[in-house]
Amino acid sequence: MLTPQVIREATSFAFNNAILKNEKIIAYNLIGTSIINKCNLNNCLIDTYRDHGSHSRIEVLNGKVVNSLFKIDGDLLLFENFIESSVLNSKGKLHIKNGVLQDSFIRLNSGISLQLDGVESRSIDIDNTGERLSEFSIKGLLVDCVLRGLVTFSGIVNAIIYSSVLRSCFFENTSFESTVINKCNLQRVVFMNCNLKNITFSHCNIVERPLVLEGCDVTGAHFLNIPKGAINFINCYGAEKVHFIK
Structure with a gap:
């Protein structure tokens, strides 16, 4: 069962050098860039909603993503990752480098x-x-x-x-x-x-x-x-x- 984390007040978020397992991260009213850097994601759901009329971007950098789902209302950039058995869904730009x-x-x-x-x-x-x-x-x-x-x-x-x-x-x-x-x-x-x-x-x-x-x-x-x-x-x-x- 996924453990939910709901982000309502902040307009962006960041995880650095973290191990995220069985996590459900739901973020509302995002503006600007949120970063997941050097993290290990296993069986996670990242579900984000941008503030009406604003631009938001999720960056996943130098990590490992396994058996996870991204539902991004905005841009999604994945750079230098190992990604396996996952689902990527973005309503903006989807850039995998x-x-x-x-x-x-x-x-x-x-x-x-x-x-x-x-x-x-x-x-x-x-x-x-x-x-x-x-x-x-x-x-x-x-x-x-x-x-x-x-x-x-x-x-x-x-x-x-x-x-x-x-x-x-x-x-x-x-x-x-x-x-x-x-x-x-x-x-x-x-x-x-x-x-x-x-x-x-x-x-x-x-x-x-x-x-x-x-x-x-x-x-x-x-x-x-x-x-x-x-x-x-x-x-x-x-x-x-x-x-x-x-």
Whole structure:
């Protein structure tokens, strides 16, 4: 059973070098930045509410998070953490920088910003329940992950995506820089007006319908062990020079 801590009067909070186990931290009327630094969180719930019309930010730095749930009404930054078997839900910016993220679930809402920067992600489920993301960036490694319902209108991807599932994703005006998508299942995936220079799709399983590339720059793109009939090029620049390799 979780032990509740309710923070009502303070506009921010801080934990430093603490071991938090079976804790339920509920904070109201937050303004500014709250910090959880060098802490070990095990089976915790962090549930925060910002003051009406204000900006709030939770920073989790240099720690370990296991079997915990974050429900953040504001921005959530996680930097240099080991995160396992946890759920991350933010109504603002969700920025995970460096560290390891595994066996976890990211829940996205309409209009939020998602950034995975230098993160080693294994067996994570990213589920977008809303409409377009306001900002989107993935730089790093994703292995055995599920990306579901992502809708972007700008962003940068510089990643290796391996043995993962992309389902019902719509990428618009997004730049895929030196990205490799290898041994993935692609189901109802569309790229529109994207920079796909030097992207590599390798040994992917494209199901239900062809992979749609519309208005994209595909100069130097490579498709390894993927049949031409599985790709639908619509008004793409450089499509005649795409490399299909068996």
